[in-house]
Amino acid sequence: MIDRSGTPLVELNNISLSFGGVKAVDDVSVDLYPGEVVGLLGHNGAGKSTLIKCLSGAYQKDEGEIRINGEVAKINNPRDARGYNVETIYQTLALADNLDAASNLFLGRELVNAVGLVDDAAMEAETRKIMGRLNPNFQKFSSPVKALSGGQRQSVAIARAVYFNAKVLIMDEPTAALGPQETQMVAELIQELRKQGLGIFLIDHDVHAVKELCDRAAVMKNGALVGTVDVDAVSTDDILAMIIAGKKPEHLAA
Amino acid sequence: MSDATAEPKGKSPRGTVFAALEIDTRLLGMIGAFAVICLLFNVWTDGRFLTPRNIFNLTIQTVSVAIMATGMVFVIVTRHIDLSVGALLATCSAVMAMTQTQFLPNLFGLGLGHPLTPWLTIIVGLITGAVIGAFHGYLVGFLAIPAFIVTLGGLLVWRNVAWFLTNGQTIGPLDTTFQKLGGINGTLGETGSWILGILCVLAALYGLWSARRAKIRHGFPAKPVWAEAVMAAIVAGSILSFVGILNAYQIPSRRLAKMFEAQGEVMPEGFTTGYGVPLSVLILIAVAIIMTIVATKTRLGRYIFATGGNPDAAELSGIDTRMLTVKVFAIVGILCAISAVVASARLTFHSNDIGTLDELRVIAAAVIGGTALAGGVGTIYGAILGALIMQSLQSGMAMVGVDAPYQNIVVGIVLVLAVLVDGIYRKRAGAD
Known part of the structure; x- marks a missing residue:
């Protein structure tokens, strides 16, 4: 069981965001505890990705507050989010196709030598280490990532998210492009990371x-939160x- | 970025040799095309094309466009375009011409020939270029006006700001020290050129050696030693033969006699010496080295290529892509100013039409050099080689006596063909 007595790792309180008059996210509150996986569910356009992008810094919320470890967090861009150890694996993977795996893994956080030139x-040595753990079959270290298969690209994106000591991991449909074997690999990774005490938002x-991987599921419809439920219940x-239907099951509604 | 990968792709013996040498096959193709052009014109002109004299001229004619082309690579890699480089060159040139002939003498009493004049002039020029370039970048990056429009407007504005500044007049002669940066008026001489050549060879060898050492330290596969030795020999040989050719171009004896006279000496009987490496070429070499380091070894360069490859990914990785655009255009502005120094110094005066149509030559050089307009791909050495190929075609045809309209028709066709061939090559080579 997840210990939910302490301070949540992440609290999204009453988040709202509109695009040109359309409320993409309407007064949504979700929280996440260390070692917990919270699934975000809903139709396309329900607002899951938009909500989570407020946390990853890709969008700026109109209203509401974000707390990390109980303290109000100011996240205005992806760099701020990274500063709070919030890492994101985007649905599009967000890889620069023309660069190799190492350049992508360290994009925005390059290792530099004594005179400030990228090392x-x-x-590449660090990339080889982490890929050896995540995906031992990965060998194409000098090719641009566009030469990689879907699964290999996914593992680069995952490596980028977990390499920098993430505390909060956002995974936006991480298995959408993967075969059964690779999907299993991602599932195992999620279990391993939660054991290390990370909090994970999983959009799927x-x-x-979701029932298999997550502890709780938050369901959204038309920008609003339908409810958050314990998946075992x-x-x-x-x-x-x-x-x-956008309704909480009756045996839980009371 | 476009370095050939270590894994041998071709199974033929030739493929594995190239793979072991880790030479970019695209680079090889361009050098091949350049060699064919040179040999063709050499036969056509009965050996006049590949003389030290013509190679010297070709080199100094290429410098101005080549310098700007290195900056154009960054612009095109980030999926923008700069149509204003020729006009910006004209404005920088006009500002510098007015600075040394009007502002400095009138305001500070520093006339032409004062030791401070050329350096103050160049500083003013560089600042002008950087400010205008950064302004373009601001309009593109922060106000989201397409670069095509901003720089098309810039082309009209800066061409005519130059006109306005000089009242359309030719301004000259320029400061004599300043003129040395243009080409034939300022060369290193034979001894200086050999020293430079040897320094360049040492630097190149050090570069090869330290790259190998870094690979071995991290346990990556390194090239076989014979391949390293072949590469070192090719690089050293090319540098030294280039210096040798420029040294072989003899200064005419009448001109030499005048140079001795100017120093109050008498030329010894039978004295001859070569020009050696022009200072403008030295500037180009410095620009090429710095720009290559920026492109491949700095965060700025990494972000430029990442933004070109996937702007959204760059943004989500925390890269400030708007500020990056400002920096890229500012770099181009500075390079336009450097080119303005070289171009006006070569002419020995500022003329109203300086740099006209250079924007097209610069873009063509970058594109022939393998910079993809879709963004994300391009090399500095490619752009310089592209500028050299364009200039060889143009001056080769002029030597053969091809009429001006035909020259431009040929250059235009070559540009389109180069992009076609490059596209086919990229498809064949797969993802690389």
């Missing part, structure tokens, strides 16, 4: 995967009903 050899469409049908 490619050191970065697959209700079964509900069936997949209950979660599906929340996604489709």
Whole structure:
């Protein structure tokens, strides 16, 4: 069981964000504890990605507050989010296709030598170390990442998120482009990271995967939060009903 | 970035040799094309094309466009374009011409020939270029006006600001020290050139050696020793033969006699000496080295290429892409100012039409040199080689006696063909 008595790792309180009059996120509150995986579910356009981008710094919220370890966090851009050890694996992976794995892994946080020039050899050595852990089959260290397969690209994006001592990990449909074997690898990684005490937000469409991997599931519809439930207390049908009908199951509503 | 990868792709013996040498096959193709052009014109002109004299001239004619082309690489890599470089060169040139002939003498009493004049002039020019370039970058990056429009407007504005500054007049002669930076009026001489050549060889060898050492230290596969030795021999040989050719171009004896006279001496009987490496070429070499280091070894360069490859990814990685745009255009502005120094010093005066159509030559040089307009791909050495290929074509055709309209038709066709061939090559080579 997750110990939820202490201070949450992340609190998103009453977050709202509009795009040209359309409320993409409407007064949503979700929290996340250390060692916990919270699934974010909902239809396309329900506002899951938008909500999470407020935390990763890609968007700026209009209203509400973000607390990290109980303290109000000011996140105005992705650099700020990284400063709070919030790392994100985007659905698009956000890799620069023309650069190699090491350059992507360290993009924005390059290792430099004594005179301030980027130290490619050191970065490649670090990349080889972490890839050896995450994906031992990975060998293409000198090719641009566009030459890699979907799974290899995904592992570069994951390596980038976990290399820098993340405390909070946001995964936006991390298995969407992967085969069964690689999906299993990501599932194992999630279990390993939560044991280390990371908090993970997992955006996914697959209700079964969420039930298997997550501790709690937060369901959104039309920008608003339908409810957050303990996955062990509900069936997949209950979660599906929340996604489709936008109502909390009756046995939990009380 | 476009370095050939260590894994041998081709299985043919030739493929593995190139793979072991780790030479970029694209670079090889460009050098090959350049060699073919040179040999063709050499046969056509009965051996006049590949004389020390013509190679010397070709070199100094290329410098101005080549300097700006290195900056254009950064602009195009970040998915922008700069149509204003020729006009910006004109404005910088006009500002510098007015500075040394009007402002410095009138305001500070520093006339032409004063030891401070050329340096103050160049500083004013560099600042002018940097400020205008940064302003373009601000309009593109922060106000989100497309670079095409900003620099198209810039082309009209700066061409005519130059006109306004000088009332359309030719301003000259320029300071004699300043003129030395243009080409034939300022060379290192034979001894100086050999010293430079040897220093360059030592630096290149050190570069190869330290790259190898870094690979071995981290346990990465390194090239076989014979491949390193071949590379070192090729590099050293090219540098020294280039110096040798420039040294072989003899200063005409009448001109030499005048130089001795100027120093109050008499030329010894039978004295001859070569020009050696022009100072303008020295400037180009320095620009090329600095820009290559910026492109491949600094965070700025890494961010430029990352932004070109995927602007969203760069932004999400915490890179300030708007400020990056300002920096890129400011770099181009500074390079335009350096080119303005070289171009006006070569002419020995500022003329109203200086740098006209240079924007097209510069873009063509960068593109022929393998810079992809889609962004994310390009090299500094490629752009310089591209400028050299363009200039060889142009002056080769002029030597053969091809009429001006035909010259431009050929250059235009070559530009389009180069991009076509490059596209086919990229597809064949796969993702690389």
